[in-house]
Each structure stands twice: as structure tokens, then as C-alpha cells.
Amino acid sequence: MRTSPGIHTKSKRFVSYFMLFFILLAFVTALITALIDPLQFYHRPSWYTPLLSEQERYQNPGLAKNYEYDNIIIGTSMTENFLPSQVDASLGGTTLKLSMEGSTVDEHYKIAKLALETGKVQQVLWGLDYFSLKLATAEEEEDFPDYLYDGKLWTDYKYWFNSSVYKQFFRSIKSTLSGQTKQDLETLYNWNDKVVFGKQYVAESYFKACDKEIDYGTNEESLVQVKVYFNTYIRSLLEEYPDVQFYFYYPPYSVMRQVAWYSSNPVRFNNQLVMRQWMFEQFEQYPNVKLYDFQTTSEWTFNLDLYKDLSHHNGEVNTWIAEAIGEDSSKYRVTSSNIEAFNTLLEEQAESAVIDSNGNVYRSSVQVNGEPLAFTTRLVQGNEELWLPAKEIGTALNASIDWDATTKTVSLTSGGNNVTMTIGNTEALVNGQTLAMDAAPLLAGGKVLVPVAFVADHLGWNVSVEQEGEWLRYLLNS
Template sequence: MKRYRAWTRRTLRASLAILALAALFNYAVDPLQQYRASTFYRTYYEKPRYLNPGLARTHAYDTAILGSSMMHNFIPSEIDKALGVKSIKLSMDAASAREISLLLRLVLRRPQTKNVIIGIDFPAFAGAPDRLRYGADTFPFHLYDDNRLNDYRYLLSIDTLQFSVRALEANWLGVRARKLDPDLYKYFGHNHAFGREVVLKKWRDANMFPEPPDYYALHNLARSFDVNLLAHIKAHPRVRFILLRPPVSLLMWKNAPKPVFRNALLFKEYIFNATRDLPNVELYDFQDAAEITANLDNYMDPGHYSPEINRFMVECIRTGRYRVTPENFHPRLAAFRRMVETWQIPED
């Protein structure tokens, strides 16, 4: 019995020592930048839902880029040069409005934040306002909150240990070194085929709006916008908010259920009316840019466009082209509706 107790004590002490060493290692490396921006190694960019809150807290920037994968091909260094800012990309795959809001809260807590560029991706605002893309059980809330008591979930996590190892491997051994470049964070312009044939095949093989039409009901869209974006915008009148409607292809809308397309148009009008009198908001809509959206060679699927289109949008932000105004909103909305209704799907 004594031997068993002694063995148990030794095992417990060894286990606690291993946990303490793991926590100390993870704290020192801090791969998700929760406590400090990395100094003895370059940040390893992966897993946006995990990394982005740390980047938002600890990295140097005055302009943040938020949204779904529609924002992935923006290159921060190009934005910096074109707009005279210091930007950081914080986009997430299939981000919901709630996830964007959680991240935006961290961005806006920094007094250095001057500009926020947000992609207004229609599906992001569908469903309940608190919807999370992969469900609540999969979202790392502990990385977004201010409760240090739950930091053990970060410091003692096997996932964090793996993040730490990958970050050091990339820096010291050159393994996956491409992920050390912030310009290439979630960038996909280099490893996907773009073109009409590719897009048409993906369109035929997929349902663009698989959810029931009431999932895209206007009251859901409006409520989500109010809670997740508009509240932040009104609470920070000194921050410039640049809202972008990404130029998804006309193919995206062509066979959309009529209630879904109607609500998409009504949602455009809702956002316009909600922000038209706010001096800190600039609204850009690229969905009626026919030179882009009608040319399927610009796309890798019905929604995602090439990096050249992101560069085009940056130039438009610089010059004001495609900015929505009280004078052009309704004519452009009507023209967009006609464009979708009359556009002919090209043959392969």
C-alpha cells in the first residue's frame, strides 16, 4: 500500500511538472499572440479563429480588414501603400456576423484603430444574430474574452503546443515558411484555378443557398446587422468604417430562390438607410460592376474572385469609385436587379 501511495505521489508530481513545463513553453512562445506580439520569431499565420483575437490585441496597426473568405486575397502591404495606412488582415473562412462582431470588439478597444474595412457578405448575416459558423462548442471564446482565469485552456492545450512547435519549425527549419508572411495569410490566389469552365462546373455541382428561404428572412439579416455591426459603428464615431459588398459573380444569384434574392435586395436597402446619415461610414457595392461579375474568368467558384479584383477594390476605395450615395443607390439597385434577371449564363 505504501509503495502504491509513493508511486501515485511520484506520478502526480511528474504529471504536474510536465503540465507546468508545457504551460511555461506555451507562454514563452505564445503562438497565438495572446500576451504579446512575437519578438524572437516571426508570427506563424494559420487558424484565423484562433490566431485573430491575439493579432487584434497585440499587433501594431491602425486599419483592420475583417470579413469572410471574400476578404482573404487582400494584401495588407498593398493596402498600406495605396491608402497610406498600417493594416492587418483578420478575415475568417465562412465568418458569421457574430464572429466578426466578437473580433471587431477587440479591434475597437485599441485607441490606435482609425479604419475598419469589413466585407458585407450576405450569407454571414443570415440565421440568428448569435449564429456561429461551426457551432458554439467549436468556437474558442476563451481567446476573445478578458477572463485570465480560463487561460489554462490556452496554456495547457495540446493544440497550443502544436501551434508553438509549428511556429518554431517554420522560423528555424523553414517548414511551411510561407505561413510567416502576413500578406499571404489565408491568401488563395496562388493555389486555385480560375476560369469560366471551373466556375460553371462548381456551380452545377453545388447549391448556392441550401438553407430554407426563411433562413435569409429580412428580419434575421437586419437584426444581425444591427446587433453585430451597427451597434459598434454608432459606439465609435471617430473610427472610419468602410463597408464592402464583395463582387460575387452574377452566377451566384442566377438561380437563387426568388425570396432569397428579394431579401438580398431588401438587405442592401436596409443597410443603406441604416448608415446613410452616419458620417463615419463609407459604403461600397461592387455587385453591379458588370465588368467583373459577368466575367466568370475572374472567379474560382461562383463567389470567390482573383486577387486582381481585390486590387481593383482597393483602388476604388482610394478614388471613391463604386461608393454608394443617396443619389446613386436606387438607380444602381434597379440596374443590379435587371442585370441578374437578364444575364445569360455562358456555355462551357
């Protein structure tokens, strides 16, 4: 049976109306989104006050496009505790913070480029973390809202038809009606008052990191690739915007962050040293760039009460950084005459710093017959005694080492003397006699840590311990 022409025409007309309705609905939805614009991507709404979103990757484009400023802050969570007013006081002008937690160099480039293209930026304060010199993972890249950064109107549909946009709008309206809405750019993204700082938390983080860093070391990007990222996402901006002043700085992680890398992830630590110098050599070529190094500032980095974990310091340190850069302090400004000294000092600090379970930091050194002993994982336990990997002690003292994984027992033997210790047990067996120790051996970073003075003494070495201020010096002589 054939369909009558009338029915066929009505079907076509219905499809046409449906398509027209769908197009009109999409157009009206896009128009409404552009009108209410809760992320202020197109404009700053005048009839209500949008709440500022803590979703930095989504909120930053609107801020960069539609707010007034002269300076921008770029970087990871290490830069989130800057107060724009304090940066204003140090650098002059009006500062906008465009930080992004856990961000990578390609993400830094995207937000910096967006802001720079507005022509407003006169100065850039950029916290340059070595570990951010990589690209976002495939999963992170998929979650990143590129449509807010690419400048293409036809990709904005992801914003127009996003339900979260309307949720943000209704939250703003509710807050406006209650009289609670305010746009606080001063503390936006700032977490200083939301966490607790203290050396005990750094100590906890350090002992966990000793185990985790071993795995991270197998995934380090090559220096060749890291340099490519630098050239693509940082150098290109320096060349494209020669009239903009860039202030880069190496953030001051706690010294125990450096110790964890040095001990358990030497690939990252050594790559960091190479890149610190190489990046300065690149920056040195541009008159619109200044570089500052705060990573060896021991009065900060050794004071673990300033940190909430191995890396993240409180807002007071951000203030000190802004003031030092504003003063162009020679103590922190990197030059061709001091870059090697900065690197040498950082390596010395990473080699010598040691922590106890309460978060107190010491400096330590061990000499065996006048020769310095290079050691990796270490800590202070008991009566301020230095504990080192049994394997490293055994090698230095020419002792044979036996490890029983089943009983978690380590035994060192030299010159007819034997010291046997068990993980978690404060009693040691010395030449068949049970002796008490101030603390028990433990596993850290996959290594068995034992007391260096106790072991050396009972293996027949002459042991001298010198304590001066924060320094613990061990002299072992045969």
C-alpha cells in the first residue's frame, strides 16, 4: 500500500518544525548562558554578582579576559597562597592570580597566553616547579576545558550546554538574594587558612615519600624532552612578549623534599640540578626576564613548621618571596656568578639534612678513616643518633651483610665481631650477647636503617660523635 502524498508532506513538515524548534532551543539556551555567564567568560554580569568558582581551570579564563589587572601570577599550588595586594605592594600595579593546582607547563602556557593576548599584562610572576615541566596526562588533558582557552566561538557549545553552568548560576542567585555574595579575588584559591602546618606533618610525609619516590624514579621524563617543553611553552612567550617583564622563581620546598628525591629518586634530583642551571642560561638571553632561587634558603626550608607536607609552605613564605622579588634581592637573584653555588649548596643540603620522628631537622656527616661517607636514606632516632642503611654502613666498614627477609633480621660481621638486629626490635645480639638500643631498626625507602655509631662501635671501630648546633658529625676510625 502506498503512502498518500498528504501524509508524506505532513511527515516532512513535522521533521522540519522539529529541527527548527531544536535549533531555536539551542540558540536560546546558548543566548541565556551567554547572558547569565556565571564564569564571566564573555562579560561581567551587571544585574547579579556571580560567585567565583574554585575550579581554577574553568574560572581563570573569564578572570583573564574581563577583569582589570597589570600583573598575573602563574604556577601550581605553590603559588596559590599569594595575596594579590602584597604582590601589588612589591611589584606595583594590580595583580590577578591565575594559579592552577597540580598544573603542568602546557596548562601554564594556555592561561598565560590567554592573559597576555589581552594586552593588559605588564608583569608575570611565575613559580617554576621542576616537576611541572611535563605535559598533562591523557586523562588530565581530556578533563581540561580547552574550549575556554582556544578563542574559537564554535567550540563554546561545551559551555553553553553545560548543566554545571546553571548550577553555578543558581548558587550565585541564592547567595545574591541572601546578601552573602562577594567577589574576593584577594583570597581566591588560597588554602592557607584551610590546612594545618607543622613539622610533625612534614615528618609523616617524609617517611611515606621514602617508599613512594622509588617508583616515581622509573617514570622521569628525559632531559631532552623536558627542554623541549620549556622551549615550547615558556621560551615562546618570552620571545612573543618582549615588553612584558617576567619574574620566575624556584619555589622553596622543605629541605626534606629535596632529601627524599636525593635518597630515593636520584634521577629526578640530578635532573632538577641540571635544569636549574640550563633554564637560567636560557633566561639569561632575555632582558625581560629575572630569575630568583629560594630553594636553598635554609631559614625557611629547614623550618618545617612553615610547611603542611614536604613541599607546600604557608602564605607567610609567599609574602617573603614577593618582598624579595620586589626588592630584587641579590641574596636570591640568580646570576652567572652564583648559579653553580646555588646548585652546590642545594646538593650539600640534600646530602646532609636528616629528620627525626618529631620533625626536627639536623645536619649530619660521617667520615670513615677521614673519608666522607656518602649515604642515602637516613633519620635520627633515640638519643639523637644517626641511623643509616645497613648495606651502606657494611660496605664502608668492610663488613659482610646478611639479610633474612622471613625474620626481617640483618646481620653485620667484621673481624670476628657480629651485630644482629631485627626490624621493630630494640634488642640487638652482639657477639652472642643481648644489648638494648635506644630505638628499633626499621625499613624506609626499601632499606634497613640501623644506628651507625652502635654498629661501628661493636664491630671494633673507634667512634667519635661531635654535636655542634644542628650538626651531628660521626668520625669512625679503624
